[in-house]
Amino acid sequence: xxxxxETEVSEAQIAVHWxxxxxxxxxxxxxxxxxxxxxxxxxxxxxDKFPGCFTEYADLLTWDRRWxxxxxxxxxxxxxxxxxxxxxxxxxxxxxxxxADPGKTAVIFVPxxxxxEVVRVSxxxxxxxxxxxxxxxxxxxxxxxxxxxxxxxxxxxxLPVVMLACARLGVIHSQVFAGFSGHACGTxxxxxxxxxxxxxxxxxxxxxxxxxxxxxDEALExxxxxxxxxxxxxxxxxRPGEYASQAPMQAGxxxxxxxxxxxxxGATVEPVSMxxxxxxxxxxxxxxxxxxxxxxHSTGGYLAYVTGTSKYxxxxxxxxxxxxxxxxxxxxxxxxxxxxxxxxGTTTVIYEGVPNYPDAGRPWRIAQQLGVNIFHTSPxxxxxxxxxxxxxxxxxxxxxxxxxTVGEPIEPEVWRWYHSEVGKGEAVIVDTxxxxxxxxFLGSTLPALQPMKPGSCGxxxxxxxPVIYDEDGNQVPAGSGRAGNICIRNxxxxxxxxxxxxxxxxxxxxxxxxxxxPQSTDWRDWPYFAGDGAVQAADGYFRILGRVDDVxxxxxxxxxxxxxxxxxxxxxxxxxxxxxxxxxxIRGRVVEMYVSLKPGAPGEGAxxxxxxxxxxxxxxxxxxxxVWVVADMPKTRSGKIMRRVIASVSNFADxxxxxxxxxxxxxxxxxxxxxxxxxxxxxxxxxxxxAEYEEISRYGAAE
Ligand code: WT7
Numbered sequence: 001x002x003x004x005x006e007t008e009v010s011e012a013q014i015a016v017h018w019x020x021x022x023x024x025x026x027x028x029x030x031x032x033x034x035x036x037x038x039x040x041x042x043x044x045x046x047x048d049k050f051p052g053c054f055t056e057y058a059d060l061l062t063w064d065r066r067w068x069x070x071x072x073x074x075x076x077x078x079x080x081x082x083x084x085x086x087x088x089x090x091x092x093x094x095x096x097x098x099x100a101d102p103g104k105t106a107v108i109f110v111p112x113x114x115x116x117e118v119v120r121v122s123x124x125x126x127x128x129x130x131x132x133x134x135x136x137x138x139x140x141x142x143x144x145x146x147x148x149x150x151x152x153x154x155x156x157x158x159l160p161v162v163m164l165a166c167a168r169l170g171v172i173h174s175q176v177f178a179g180f181s182g183h184a185c186g187t188x189x190x191x192x193x194x195x196x197x198x199x200x201x202x203x204x205x206x207x208x209x210x211x212x213x214x215x216x217d218e219a220l221e222x223x224x225x226x227x228x229x230x231x232x233x234x235x236x237x238x239r240p241g242e243y244a245s246q247a248p249m250q251a252g253x254x255x256x257x258x259x260x261x262x263x264x265x266g267a268t269v270e271p272v273s274m275x276x277x278x279x280x281x282x283x284x285x286x287x288x289x290x291x292x293x294x295x296x297h298s299t300g301g302y303l304a305y306v307t308g309t310s311k312y313x314x315x316x317x318x319x320x321x322x323x324x325x326x327x328x329x330x331x332x333x334x335x336x337x338x339x340x341x342x343x344x345g346t347t348t349v350i351y352e353g354v355p356n357y358p359d360a361g362r363p364w365r366i367a368q369q370l371g372v373n374i375f376h377t378s379p380x381x382x383x384x385x386x387x388x389x390x391x392x393x394x395x396x397x398x399x400x401x402x403x404x405t406v407g408e409p410i411e412p413e414v415w416r417w418y419h420s421e422v423g424k425g426e427a428v429i430v431d432t433x434x435x436x437x438x439x440x441f442l443g444s445t446l447p448a449l450q451p452m453k454p455g456s457c458g459x460x461x462x463x464x465x466p467v468i469y470d471e472d473g474n475q476v477p478a479g480s481g482r483a484g485n486i487c488i489r490n491x492x493x494x495x496x497x498x499x500x501x502x503x504x505x506x507x508x509x510x511x512x513x514x515x516x517x518p519q520s521t522d523w524r525d526w527p528y529f530a531g532d533g534a535v536q537a538a539d540g541y542f543r544i545l546g547r548v549d550d551v552x553x554x555x556x557x558x559x560x561x562x563x564x565x566x567x568x569x570x571x572x573x574x575x576x577x578x579x580x581x582x583x584x585x586i587r588g589r590v591v592e593m594y595v596s597l598k599p600g601a602p603g604e605g606a607x608x609x610x611x612x613x614x615x616x617x618x619x620x621x622x623x624x625x626x627v628w629v630v631a632d633m634p635k636t637r638s639g640k641i642m643r644r645v646i647a648s649v650s651n652f653a654d655x656x657x658x659x660x661x662x663x664x665x666x667x668x669x670x671x672x673x674x675x676x677x678x679x680x681x682x683x684x685x686x687x688x689x690x691a692e693y694e695e696i697s698r699y700g701a702a703e
Contacts, residue, residue, distance in 0.1 A: 020537070021412050021453050021454045021455055021456070022453070023451035023452065023453055024419065024429075024451060024452040024453070024454070025451050025452075026428040026447055026448050026451070026452070027401075027425075027426055027427070027428060029401070029426070030315075030401050030402065030426075030427070030428045030447065030448060031448040033317075033401070034315050034447060034448035035311050035312055035315050035316075035317065036311075036312040036315075036446055036447075036448060036449060037448040037449065039449055041312070041446070041449070041462065042449075042462075044056060044462075045462040045463045047465055047490075050463060050465075050490055051070045051071035051081075051490075051491070052070055053462070053463050054070065054071075054081070054304065054305075054308075054463055054492070054493050055070060056308065057304040057305060057307060057308030057309075057493065058082055058085070058300065058304040058493070060304070060307045060308060060311065060343070060344075061087060061092050061300075061303060061304055061307060061343065062087065062091065062092055062096050063085055063086065063087045064086040064087055064088070064273040065084070065085055065086040065087075065273075066084075066085055067082035067083055067084045067085030067276060067300070068083060068084030068085075069082075069083040069084060070082065071491065071523075073491070073521050073522070073523050074521055075521075076511075076520065076521055076523065076525075076526050077491075077506070077507060077510070077511045077526045077528075078497065078498060078503070078506075079491040079495065079497075079523070080277050081276065081277070081298065081300060081301030081304075081491075081493045082276035082277075082300040082301060082304065082493070083276065083277060084276075085275075085276035085300050086273045086274060086275060086276065087273070087274065087276060087299065087300055087303070088167070088168065088170075088271035088272060088273055088274055088299075089164075089167040089274075089280055089299055089303050089339065090130060090134075090164045090165070090167040090168035090271050091168075091271040092303060092307075092343050093164060093167075093338070093339060093342035093343050094106070094123060094126050094127050094130055094164055094342065095127055095271065096345075097123040097342075097345040098123040098124050098126065098127040100345070101123065101345075102122060102123055102124030102127075103122050103123075103124060104122060104123050104318075104345070104347075105120050105121070105122055105123075105347045106121055106122060106123045106125075106126045106342060106347065106348070107119075107120075107121040107126065107157050107160060107347070107348055107349075107350060108120050108121075108321070108347060108348075108349045108350070108370055109121070109156065109157040109349075109350050109352070110349060110350065110351045110352065110366055110370075111204065111352050111353075112204035112205070112206075112207070112351075112352040112353025112354070112357055113204060113207070114358065114362075118369075118370070119157060121157055123345070126160075126161070126164075128266075129161045130161055130164045130165045130168060131165075131168070131267055131268050131269045132261060132264045132265060132266070132267050133161055133162060133165035133261065133264075134165040134166075134168045134169055134267075134269040135264040135267035135269050136165075136234075136257075136260060136261055136263075136264050137149070137165055137166065137169060137171060137196075138169055138269065139264070140232075140255075140260055140263075140264075141195075141196050141232050141234075143166075143169060143171045143196065144169070144170075144171070145169060145170025145171065145272055145274065145278070146170065146171075146172065146278075146279075147171050147172065147195070148171070148172045148173075148174055148192040148193055148194045148282065149166060149171055149172070149173055149174070149194050149195075149196045149197075149198060150174050150175075150176060150185065150188060150189045150192060150194040150196070150197050150198070150219075151163070151173055151174065151175040151176065151197075151198045151199075152175075152176045152178060152180075152185045152197065152198070152199045152212075152215065152216065152219065153175065153178060153198065153199060153200055153236070153328075153329075154178040154200055154203035154212065154352065155178075155203070155327055155328060155350055155351065155352045155353075156200065156203065156236070156238070156350070156352060157350055158200070158236050158257075159175070159328050159350075160328070160337075160338045160342070160350070162198055163175065163281070163328075163334075163338060164338075164342075166281075167280060167281075167299075168269060168271050168272065169269070169272055170272045170274045170278060172192075172279045172280065172281055172282060173280075173281045173282075174188060174192045174194065174281065174282040174283070174284065174294065175281070175283070175328065175329055175334070176188050176284065176329065177327060177329030177330060177619075177621075178200075178203065178212065178327070178329055179327075179329070179619050179620060179621050180329075180618065180619040180621070181215065181218070181615065181616055181617060181618060181619040182214070182215035182216065182217065182218025182219040182221075182222065183218055183219070183222050183616055183617050183618075184292075184617065184618050184619055185197075185215060185216075185218075185219035185222075186218065186219035186220065186221065186222025186223040186225075186226070187222060187223075187226065187292060188284050188292060188294070189219060189220075189222075189223040189228055189230060190222070190223045190226035190227065190228040191284070191291070191292060191294055191500065191501065192282055192294060192500060193228060194223075194228070194230065195229070195230055195231050195232070196230065196231070196232045196233075196234065197216060197219065197220065197230050197232075197233045197234070198233075198234045198236075199212060199213060199215070199216045199233065199234070199235055199236070200212055200213070200235065200236040200237070200238055201213045201235055201236070201237050201238055201243055201244040201245040202238050202244030202245055203238055203352060204238075204352055204353055205353060205354060206353070206354050206357050207357055207358065209238070209244050211244065211245045211246055211247065212245065213235055213244075213245035213247040214245060214246065214247040216233055216235070216247070216254075217247055220233070230253075231253065232253065232255065233250075233253055233254045233255070234255055234257050234260075235249070235254055235255065235256055235257065236256075236257045236258070237256055237257070237258055240258035241258065243256075274299050275299070275300075276298065276299055276300025276301065277298055277299070277300065277301075277497070278298070278299045279296050279297065279298060279299070279497065280297050280298060280299045280302055280303070281297055281334065282294040282295065282296055282297075282500050283295045283297065283330075283331050283334060283436050285331075285435075285436040285437070285558055286551060286558045286559055286560030286563055290560070290562050290563055290566050291502075292560075292563075293499045293500075293502070293505070293509075294499060294500030294501070294502075295331075295436050295437050295496040295499065295500075296496055296497045296498050296499065296500045297334075297439055297494075297496055297497065298493075298497050300493075301439075301493035301494060301495075302339070302439050302440075302493065302494055303339060303343060304493050305439050305440045305492065305493040305494030306335040306336070306339050306340035306343070306439060306440045306494060307339070307340055307343040307344060308462075309335075309340065309440045309441045309461065309494075310335075310336060310340030310341055310343070310344055311344055312446060312462065313430055313432065313441055313444050313446065313447065313461060314336060314340065314341075314374060314376070314402065314404065314430075315374065315401070315402050315428075315447055315448075316340070316341055316344045316346045316374065317344075317346065318344065318345045318346050319346075320346050320347070320373055320374050321346075321347050321349065321370055321371050321372045321373055321374070322341050322346050322347065322348050322349065322372070322373075322374040322376075323348075323349035323351070323366070323367065323370070323372040323374065323375055323376065324336050324337045324341075324348070324349075324375075324376035324377070324404070325351060325355060325363065325375075325376065325377040325378075325381060326376065326377070326378065326406070326407075328350070330436075330557065331435075331436040331439070332376075332406055332407070335439060335440050335494075336376060336404075337350065340440075349366070349370060349372060351366065355377075355381050355384065355385060356384065356385065356388050356389075359389070360385060360388040360389025360392050361389060361392040361395060361396065363385065364392055364393050364395070364396035364398060364422075365396060367396065367398035367400070368396040368397050368398040371398075372398060372400070373399065373400055373401050373402070374400065374401065374402045374403075374404075375400045375402070375403045375404070375422070375427075376403070376404035376406065377403075377404070377405065377406075378405065378406055378407040378408065378555065378556040379405055379407065379408050379409070379410040379411075379414060379556070379588065380407070380408065380555035380556055380586060380587050380588055382405065382410070382414055382417070382418050382422070383414055383585065383586045383587075384586050385422075386414060386417050386418075386421075387585075387586065390417070390421065393421045393422050393424070394421070399424070399426055400422070400423055400424075400426065400427040401426070401427055401428070402427055402428050402429075402430070402447060403418065403422065403423050403427045403428070403429050403430075404429070404430050404431075404432055405418065405429065405430075405431045405432070406431075406432045406433075406434075406556070407553075407555075407556025407557070408546075408553055408555075408556045408588045409455070409543070409544055409545070409546065409588075409691075410431060410454070410455065411455065412454035412455040415429070415431070415454035415455060416454060419452075419454075428447040428448070428452070429447075429452050430444045430445055430447055430452075430458070431444065431445075431452075431455075431456065431457045431458065432444040432457065433457035433532075433542065433544050435530060435531075436496075436558075437495070437496045437510070438488075438492075438494055438495060438496070438530075439493075439494025439495060439496065440494040441461045442460065442461060442464050442466070442488060442530070443457035443458060443459070443460055443461065443464075443466070443542050443544070444457055444458050444461050445457075445458035445459070446461070446462070453539075453541055455543060456537065456541040456542060456543045457541070457542055457543075457544055458541050458542070459540045459541055459542065460488075460542075463490075463492055464488055464490070464492055465488065465489045465490045466486055466487065466488050466489065466542070467486075467487050467488075467489050467527065468483075468484040468485065468486050468487070468534055468535075468536055469484055469485050469487055469514055469527075470482075470484045470485075471485075473514055476536075477536075478536040478537065478538055478539075478540055479536070479537060479538030481535065482535065483533050483534065483535045483545055483694070484533070484534070484535075485513075485529060485530075485531075485532070485533065485534075485548060486530050486532050486533070486534035486542065486544070487514055487527040487528055487529050487530060488527065488528040488530065489524065489527050489528075490523055490524075491523050491526075491528075495528065509529075509531075510528055510529050511526055511527075511528065511529065512529075513529045514527045514529055515527075531547055531548055531549050531551070532544050532545070532546065532547060532548065533545035533546060533547075533548050533694075533695075545691045545694070545695065546691070546695050548698075550562065550643075550699075550700055552564075552579065552580075552581040552589050552591055553581075553588060553589050554587055554588065554589055554590060554591060554621060554622070555587040555588060555621070556588070557621060559579075559591065559618070559621070559622050561578075561579045561643075561700075563617070563618060563622075564577075564579035564591060564593065564614060564618070564622060564624075565577040565578060565579050566617075567613050567614045567616075567617035567618055567622075568593055568595055568610045568613060568614060568627075570613045570617065571595075571606070571609045571610060571613050572598075572601075573597045573598055573601035573602065573603065573606060573609075574595050574596075574597060574598070574606070574610065575595075575596050575597055575598040575599075575601075576595065576596045576633055576641065577593060577594070577595045577610070578593070578594045578595075578633060578641045578643050578646060579591055579592070579593055579594075579624075579643075580592050580593075580594070580643055580646050580647035580650055580699060580700075581647060581695070581696070581699065582625055582626075582647075582650045582651055583651055583686060583688060583692050584625075585686070590624075590625045591614075591622060591623075591624045591625065592624055592625050592626050592627075592628070592650045593610055593614070593624045593626070593627045593628070594627075594628045594630055594633060594646050594670075595610055595627060595628070595629055595630070596629070596630055596631065596632060596633055597629060603629060606627070606629050607626075607627040607629065610624070610627045611623060611624060611627055626650075626674075626677075626678070626683075628670075628673070628674050628677075630666075630670050630673065630674075631666070631669070632663060632666045633646070633666070634646065634658065634661050634663060634664075634666050634667050634670070635661060635662050635663060636660070636661060636662060637660075637661075637662045639662070641700075642658075642661060642700070643699050643700030644656070644696065644697055644698060644699045644700050644701065645658060645661075645667055646670065647696045647699040647700070648696055648697065649667075649670055649671050649674050649675065650674060650678075651686075651688060651692075651696050652675060652678075652685035652686070653688060653693060653696050653697070655667055655671070656697060
């Protein structure tokens with residue numbers, strides 16, 4: 001790189017300043033019992049030991065046949081891990097523990113209503129339930145290894161039963177977050193080519209039973225519109241025998257599981273021995289274009305990676321009671337509620353409802369009642385619990401040895417409350433940075449061996465070798481105070497295999513940008529582009545700044561700008577739509593929509609219609625904070641909507657230089673319209689950190 005004085009500074013290089021935070025040391029009691037408390041572990045994962053270092057993770061599993069090749073790089077970037085190996089994921093998570101200790105609790109289900117009893121499922125029970133449901137999938141639905149099945153299930157113990165029953169048969173499950181709409185579920189049914197949908201009649205959320213089966217009917221309609229027919233819908237009943245939905249059951253298509261399952265009572269289904277490289281599941285995530293991306297995760301590599309990281313980073317021992325409050329409908333739940341913890345034979349807690357029902361003390365009451373000692377949640381939940389009940393944790397007698405934060409950057413202030421109040425100063429914290437695509441953790445401190453630093457995830461985890469590049473592919477050095485695009489130089493076992501049905505897009509999105517030679521079969525030429533901005537401090541710790549693409553991270557969940565905008569455009573009056581992020585004290589970011597209407601369109605109730613369209617197409621999670629109907633959008637001379645300008649308006653930030661726009665005059669009128677309406681609603685300007693300011697000022701630049 002030439003003299004930076006003369007070179008124009010690229011978007012990715014903007015300096016980010018923040019106060020260096022102090023280190024916090026792990027409590028000695030934690031260190032004494034930790035799975036990884038000998039620094040020799042670092043020597044086993046140095047770069048010269050790659051890829052063989054990861055056999056340490058694979059050796060935590062029981063294999064039907066050991067692999068011949070640890071890593072096959074012959075067709076980059078479609079890496080193949082543990083080639084020649086054979087195993088079954090369900091066997092590893094259930095059978096082997098049921099054989100060793102059938103009475104040991106595998107799952108504790110906590111219903112949202114406190115008057116309902118907690119359900120404990122032993123490993124022996126789990127094996128029986130999984131076998132019976134596998135028999136139903138095989139014999140009633142005709143599903144075989146390699147078939148895809150879509151699940152649209154809430155947080156109930158039947159969900160891991162279904163996932164593991166699929167895994168037992170080698171059937172690829174695709175669980176769609178229950179909060180997503182029927183339409184979003186239908187799109188994923190169609191994309192994955194599922195013939196079977198598994199759902200539930202209803203579930204409790206904030207004290208009310210939600211009608212969930214109604215979404216199945218919308219999903220099937222949408223899937224059919226996209227050319228995918230579903231021949232069976234399996235409907236679990238939240239309370240067997242009682243139907244909680246208003247939606248009719250369609251004869252010959254819809255079946256109550258509690259009526260069919262008794263036919264398979266006592267059935268034994270042998271786990272199907274799968275290739276390590278066989279897909280285990282799909283997890284859909286948002287991209288910048290409308291079509292969702294089905295991240296395809298493998299059986300051997302994925303399971304090895306989540307098991308290894310659960311052991312060392314979650315510090316799970318078989319006798320722990322582990323509670324991750326995420327939803328199994330997201331990757332966090334797949335990796336760190338179901339597969340990792342169960343592969344280690346521990347007890348994992350599943351909570352049905354919202355954290356603050358019926359009051360802000362609920363999580364701490366659950367922790368006390370169940371003896372939870374490992375706790376895992378998101379900054380959004382921490383901020384919310386801190387706001388509604390800052391004094392609540394004190395009132396309960398629970399003791400965490402370990403806590404996790406995941407999904408979004410956490411403010412040091414919030415981190416300190418988590419540490420001192422929730423953790424009572426007794427728990428170590430890991431801030432884990434990773435993604436749907438990566439299967440498991442990429443950045444975190446190793447809890448007994450590396451000190452914590454609030455606001456930073458820490459260094460890379462064992463066996464992961466990151467680099468920060470600027471836009472031109474120059475390395476941004478640690479300690480330079482400059483941000484860039486964080487990439488991972490090497491493959492790892494948890495990385496997705498491809499985007500289901502879109503291999504070219506897989507290369508384009510994650511590898512094209514920094515690929516050194518498309519012909520090369522050397523992994524060193526294929527850095528993985530994570531899509532996050534990051535800064536590395538002199539001590540090697542990373543601070544993740546957020547997405548560099550057009551994705552809005554709402555409460556730790558990625559929403560694609562394009563998906564939001566196409567939903568808004570389904571309204572017949574809407575001519576143009578733009579989605580922007582607004583900084584939010586609880587949810588990190590929320591969505592705000594700008595729309596302009598077609599000439600002569602009545603405009604009556606347009607705001608409500610856009611909101612309803614987004615809820616229908618995506619789900620309530622995407623509900624915009626505001627919808628602004630504007631006369632015209634600020635545009636470049638080539639006609640592109642300048643999202644950074646309206647994002648600045650929505651966040652009361654300086655709009656920057658707008659003189660090069662085709663219509664600079666609209667900016668001031670939009671600013672007046674939006675900001676005065678916000679002030680009238682009591683949405684006051686909030687001070688932005690430098691990183692937030694930077695995010696807004698480059699928002700939409702990726703297009
Ligand atoms: C995006 C991935 C990680 C599984 C759940 C979300 C952001 C994730 C952190 C963290 C700062 C984080 C990134 C990432 N993110 N963890 N500890 N600190 N940012 O998975 O929906 O695929 O979202 O979440 O921007 O790219 P996801």
